[in-house]
Amino acid sequence: MRRLVINAGLAVFLSVLLAGCGGSSKTNTTVTQVVVAPATVSLNSGDVAGITFTPENSAGNAVSSTVTFSSSNTSVATVSTSGQICGGTWDSTFVVCNGAPGGVPVSGTATITATAAGINSSGVTVTVHPKVSSVVIDPVIPGCTTSLQTKQLSITAPNVHVCSTQATPHDAGPPCGPLGKDITSIVGPVAFQSTDTSVVTIDANNLATAHNPGVADIFANLSGVSSSTSLFRTCMPTLLVLHLNSDPSGGPDTTSATMTTSQTLALRADMLDENGAGIGPAPVSIVSNNPVVASVSSTTLTAVAPGGAGVVAACIPPVCGNGLNQPIYSNLFKVTIAGASPSSTVYATSSFPPPTGTTATAIPIDSGSNTPGTTFNLSGAPNSLVFAHNGVRAYLGTSGGLATLDPSTNSEVTVATGLIGSVIAVNNAGTIALISNAANDPTTGLPFEPNPANQRLFVFNQTNNSLQTLAVAGAVAGAFSSDDFKAYIAANNGKIYIFSVFFSLQTLSPGGTPSSVAFLDFDPFAYITGSPSLDTLAVCDNSTATAPPATSAPQLVGATANTDQIVTVNSTGLDIGTATVGAPVTGICPPTVSYTNQFIDFGLGAFTARQLLVAPNGSRVVVIPAGINQILTAVPGTPGSTNIPLPAGATEAFSGGLTNDGNSMWVGVGGTNTVDKIDLIAGTVILQIPTSFKKADSSAAPPNIVTIKPK
Incomplete structure (x- = not known):
């Protein structure tokens, strides 16, 4: 026999004194209702739970009144004079709760009622059962729920099994056996919780409301025991359309603009989700691939300077796609700003x-x-100088270490003394630089570190002034997607590495000698040179995609910002591929793509x-x-x-x-x-x-x- 308090709570006895100004008023102490919380309780046999009972008057104010308690089944649950419920039978002093008379755990249900001044509360349903040892839940809830729609969770959806090693006889096999017995049918409701409320919230009645696309872990809790997690999915976009906010409902959609400097336009992203539901505006991030020409703040597009830029709506964490790490991109919104480029440095x-x-x-x-x-x-002889796309800062690899350059003052500051390597990529925000000691020194044409076993990729984060060292050999080039979600890194040992602050480093092994990287202007595909054709990867899942035509082996690759063109230089000229991107054949990823190609021969022979x-x-x-x-x-x-x-x-x-x-x-x-x-x-x-x-x-x-x- 034992006394275990798992939820401290006492009956609430409150007095309310009312006073009026310039006179007196009589306090309303008449009880009209007794409010009880919670409405249901699940107890291991022998455990104790505190319940709150509050007498209230007609105004809904708590009043002082004597409260008594009763149980509909005292062999299952009894209640003390202070409102403490025992999963079993209290002793005469309400100290010991006996949950296993004769050695057999109590099991069953009872209703506890509080009475004050002749007014009864609603009943509290108490379920008493053998001690819960584990809770087993299906790893995935089938299907997905459209944003802002609801899904009722229960012990059967998803499948939840409550196991007890105390209950006998034990089951022969899973989910509870052979060391326990499935007692799901006698425990009453479980409580569900979400680990990511940006994806799904769950109320006290286990009603789940879907929010932003993505997946979140949910788990069931009963009698202080939590289950493993189950994946709840808020439907991801299968189609994202970025267009002018002023477009009429139902289209047509405006997906390009020729602007003048300082002009602004309001953009809007709409989506179709996996259930075919239309959602607008979609909960996505809108970014520019050339912010010094056209910048985006929230949904406002601003023309900054003459040139070309592409704007894309991206379903990326932490706004969209949490838990999946599968970026989904809209069409390209093409921006052209007429005029001559302003002076720069x-x-x-x-x-x-x-x-x-x-x-x-x-x-x-x-x-x-x-x-x-x-x-x-400079702090040393430089080997590389790379600006962020926004022009805020540049990073330099030098013989003295990694340095940053502030172009507003032309001041160079060493941020990682002794770090020797070439800056191979800088994210568009200018906050992360990738440095490799496997890259070639432009003075000698040889790697800074010739031994692959000692070659490293360094990740410098300017925001928190941190440096991460990764055992990566052969890294010679890299590029970030315009949303900075991930970077592809070309390594001359036949590997491609994928870096992101959202997940651990990933490795692909396409072979060849990868040497340069570029993204299609609105990020659905990454292109890597180093093989007879152009290695082409779908950014959403890193799967191999259709490559552009190649007249001969590509040496270097680049891309325009607003014309859906991928450009490669080979030994005699250029291949300029214009991409047409379509919806995925099934699911959310990868998109389809086809190309038309223009070859331009420079007339020099091989170079x-x-x-x-x-x-x-x-x-x-x-x-x-x-x-x-x-x-x-x-x-x-x-x-x-x-x-x-x-x-x-x-x-x-x-x-x-x-x-x-x-x-x-x-x-x-x-x-x-x-x-x-x-x-x-x-x-x-x-x-x-x-x-x-x-x-x-x-x-x-x-x-x-x-x-x-x-x-």
Whole structure:
């Protein structure tokens, strides 16, 4: 015999005193009802639960009154003078609750009633049963529930089995046997709870309300014992449509806009879910793949500067798709902002270590006035300089460690001293940088760390100033999706790694020598070079998808921001594939895709591409070839190419960047050791800015790292 209090609670006896101003009023102490909570109780035999009984007057105020209690079945449950219910029989002093008279656990139901001033409460149904040892639940609730719809949960939906090792005889097999007995039929209702209320909430009556798409763990609880979890699914989108909010109901939908600087438009995303239900606006994130041209805040699209951008609605955590990690994307909303790109800053530096006793430097150049600014020092010889798409900051790999660059002040700060490697990807928000010591040093052409066993991928998080080290060999390139949900990392050992802050690192093994990565402008597919064709992955589930046509093995891959085009450079020219993306054949993923292809031959024979640049608005594609003193350009949709010769003395170009309008290019050039500005419309070099970078032996060093701050 024992006394176990599992839920402290006492009968409530309250007095309410009412006083009036400027006179007196008589306190209403007449009991009109007795409020009881909870309405049901499930007790292990021998356990005790406290119940609250409150006498109230006609105004619903608690009043002082003597309360007595009764049980409809005293062999199952008895109640003390203070309202403590015993799963069994109290002794005369209400100290010991005997739940197993004669050694047999009490089992059954009783109704407890409270009475005050002749007024009875509603009955509390008490179910007493052998001690619960475990609760077993189906791992998945079948189907899905449309957002804002409800689903009644019960002991049969999902299937719940309550097991007791105390009850006999034990069952022969699962779910409770052979060490226990299934007592589900005698325990009464269980209570369900949700682990993610953004996906589903559950009220006191076990009514589940679906909220944002995704899956959440729910579990059943009875007599202090919780079950394992069961997956509740709020229906995911099978179709997301992003369009203007001003579009009439029923369509047609406007999915593109030509805007002027500072103009704003209101966007709206609607969805069809797995049950075929239409929901709008959909609970998704709306993002821009080129925020320096067109930015998005909530549902407001703002034209920032001339150029091209794509806007997409994404079902990604934590707003949508929790628990699944399967990003679902809308159509591309295409944005074009007419005009010439505003002036920005070109940054030029050299990867060659400077002479002993001197410091590595970088030069900022105003792209509007074409004027070099004040040279500033770096923390070491740089090997990479990568800006976030929003232009807020850049990350530099240097011989002194990882550094960040604030373009508003041209100040460089080391954030990870001694971390040697190349910055291979920066997320669009500028908060996460991926650095690899398996990438090649641009000075030597060899990996920073030649031994694959010692090669690492480093993840720097600027938000909390943390550094994560991953045992990843061969990582040489990477790219983030425009929503920053995941990054694909190309490794030259035949592997592709998938990084996300939402899940652990994943590994694919397509073979070949993966070397560069790009996403289709609205993120449904990722493309990786390194095999005879282009490795193409559906971003939602990493499955292999239809690849664009390839005239020959792709060397590098890039994409436009607003024309659904994926561009590859091969040994003789360009393949420009225009994608048509369709709905999944079944389920929510993956989408279907087909392509039309344009091949452009540069007429040089075989060459090796050093860099591929694609104008965001799709107006121009530029290739920097290795060892050739030309810049190769093409206009998608137009036959032929324009090969722009570099000025006398130039041996080859190294790296550069395009303006957002695709009309101009800045590039670092060897031989002349200049930073050249090229008019891509006229097809000519219009400016050469000399540099004074030095190698360790004091000979001239080329400006082999040149980039443009996004603006």
